[in-house]
Amino acid sequence: MLQLENLTRRFGTTLAVDGVSLAVPAGQMVGVIGRSGAGKSTLLRMINRLAEPSSGRILHDGTDVTGLRGQALRDWRTSCGMIFQQFNLVSRLDVLTNVLVGRLNHHPGLGGTLATLFKRFPAAERVMALEALDRLGLVDQALQRADTLSGGQQQRVAIARALMQQPRIILADEPIASLDPANARTVMEALRDVNRREGITVLCNLHHLDTARHYCDRIVAMQGGRVMFDGPPAALTPARVREIYGVSEEEFDSLAAAEPSVAGPQAPPQPALAERQAALTA
Numbered sequence: 001m002l003q004l005e006n007l008t009r010r011f012g013t014t015l016a017v018d019g020v021s022l023a024v025p026a027g028q029m030v031g032v033i034g035r036s037g038a039g040k041s042t043l044l045r046m047i048n049r050l051a052e053p054s055s056g057r058i059l060h061d062g063t064d065v066t067g068l069r070g071q072a073l074r075d076w077r078t079s080c081g082m083i084f085q086q087f088n089l090v091s092r093l094d095v096l097t098n099v100l101v102g103r104l105n106h107h108p109g110l111g112g113t114l115a116t117l118f119k120r121f122p123a124a125e126r127v128m129a130l131e132a133l134d135r136l137g138l139v140d141q142a143l144q145r146a147d148t149l150s151g152g153q154q155q156r157v158a159i160a161r162a163l164m165q166q167p168r169i170i171l172a173d174e175p176i177a178s179l180d181p182a183n184a185r186t187v188m189e190a191l192r193d194v195n196r197r198e199g200i201t202v203l204c205n206l207h208h209l210d211t212a213r214h215y216c217d218r219i220v221a222m223q224g225g226r227v228m229f230d231g232p233p234a235a236l237t238p239a240r241v242r243e244i245y246g247v248s249e250e251e252f253d254s255l256a257a258a259e260p261s262v263a264g265p266q267a268p269p270q271p272a273l274a275e276r277q278a279a280l281t282a
């Protein structure tokens with residue numbers, strides 16, 4: 001069970017997340033929806049402590065995650081696989097090596113360059129990486145450079161990489177915002193499959209209500225840092241959407257589609273390299 005207790009994050013005068021309390025049972029798939037700036041990313045990033053809460057607590061199976069330091073914090077981050085909007089693969093490396101990067105946390109002393117990374121992992125982990133790719137339908141692409149894959153394939157490689165961490169929770173921060181509908185579908189299906197088959201808890205930030213309704217067990221709708229709705233998809237009726245956001249569902253979705261962070265000809269900016277490395281190797 002993941003418990004968020006009155007979790008709050010301020011950036012200067014901005015209250016990005018405002019007193020959020022949620023109890024997420026193990027194995028649940030939760031869709032967090034809301035317009036740009038609602039606080040979705042900050043909420044997710046606090047869970048693996050990429051963003052520090054200003055106040056409130058995060059508990060996982062009774063352990064106070066908010067107080068973890070050093071190795072205990074690194075272990076917690078390992079147990080939270082993170083999926084970013086922009087995949088964050090090493091483009092010039094092959095797919096298999098990218099998946100093995102998810103294992104780096106288990107080898108803190110692994111030296112050498114990225115180019116020789118593959119050979120430095122034990123054979124059992126290379127097999128594990130191939131198995132992860134196989135279950136995501138990508139084993140044939142294992143030796144291709146990551147940047148030769150479609151966006152949807154790259155995001156599934158990122159999911160395979162997260163699986164290598166053997167996570168308890170997957171935090172997916174707008175995993176489909178840069179993808180076309182067909183690729184978005186394959187990625188959401190992959191996340192749902194991982195959730196169902198492995199029982200991994202998934203928290204997934206999404207812009208579109210229909211996507212959240214279709215794939216998630218539970219929807220948390222945010223606005224101005226607060227949770228305005230928390231319940232099963234069927235309970236988030238068009239009338240409820242209007243009540244929360246003051247617009248129809250169609251308007252909500254079209255506003256989301258018009259946001260600059262959603263797929264467009266130009267890729268949105270990536271998180272800082274240090275942050276990505278922290279997420280991958282911490």
Ligand SMILES: Nc1ncnc2c1ncn2[C@@H]1O[C@H](COP(=O)(O)OP(=O)(O)OP(=O)(O)O)[C@@H](O)[C@H]1O
Nearest residue numbers: 011014016034035036037038039040041042043261
């Ligand atoms: N590092 C930061 N410094 C200052 N303000 C920030 C920072 N990160 C987020 N914010 C602010 O906190 C609020 C919530 O941002 P957040 O990125 O969590 O929202 P979001 O719902 O994920 O939006 P989007 O869908 O656009 O990613 C916004 O007003 C944002 O400008």
